[in-house]
Amino acid sequence: MNNIVNNKFGRLTVLKQISYYRIICLCECGKNTNVTYSHLLRGNTKSCGCLHIERIKEANTIHGESVPITKEYEAHSGMMQRCYNSKKKQYKNYGGRGIMVCKRWHNYNNFLTDMGRAPSKYHSIDRINNDGNYTPKNCRWATQSEQNRNKSNTKMNKYIVQYIRERKAKRSIIIGELNGICSIANYKAIQQKRTWKHI
Numbered sequence: 001m002n003n004i005v006n007n008k009f010g011r012l013t014v015l016k017q018i019s020y021y022r023i024i025c026l027c028e029c030g031k032n033t034n035v036t037y038s039h040l041l042r043g044n045t046k047s048c049g050c051l052h053i054e055r056i057k058e059a060n061t062i063h064g065e066s067v068p069i070t071k072e073y074e075a076h077s078g079m080m081q082r083c084y085n086s087k088k089k090q091y092k093n094y095g096g097r098g099i100m101v102c103k104r105w106h107n108y109n110n111f112l113t114d115m116g117r118a119p120s121k122y123h124s125i126d127r128i129n130n131d132g133n134y135t136p137k138n139c140r141w142a143t144q145s146e147q148n149r150n151k152s153n154t155k156m157n158k159y160i161v162q163y164i165r166e167r168k169a170k171r172s173i174i175i176g177e178l179n180g181i182c183s184i185a186n187y188k189a190i191q192q193k194r195t196w197k198h199i
């Protein structure tokens with residue numbers, strides 16, 4: 001068996017051969033790692049794993065939006081998830097009720113061009129018409145308090161009242177579906193017909 005101690009394979013320098021198959025190496029990043037000799041010789045193993053992680057980060061880097069991701073990139077992926085990933089908790093309030101992202105914005109760079117950067121870290125993406133889609137016309141950066149004000153602008157109407165009375169689901173689910181239009185107090189008053197008595 002050749003003495004391969006101190007030989008270099010990619011980022012790995014051999015420290016010790018512990019069996020014919022197993023080699024302890026020191027990686028350039030400072031970590032020790034136990035690797036398979038044949039993988040090392042064939043060039044399949046070139047680092048402790050740090051090289052692989054770096055490649056993944058590079059692949060996820062979109063036009064300078066590096067890891068850790070920017071506020072705008074986070075807003076974009078959150079929006080896509082809410083509208084198209086039915087496994088996400090918030091989906092029922094977005095994709096689940098027909099809210100979509102315009103085709104142009106399926107591309108992150110178009111989204112960034114149209115929206116610009118968020119004015120501060122307290123701003124997030126807000127739809128002006130709460131029943132409308134994510135489009136350049138219907139979206140703006142807004143703080144949470146601006147968004148709450150916007151939501152309460154959607155007034156109760158007879159269709160919502162009917163929905164509240166007829167929908168067979170837990171109170172919390174219904175209030176969630178109505179996304180800020182209906183509070184608990186409001187819900188109770190409507191159910192007990194203390195308000196909207198004529199519906």
Ligand SMILES: [Zn+2]
Nearest residue numbers: 027029048050
């Ligand atoms: Zn390493």
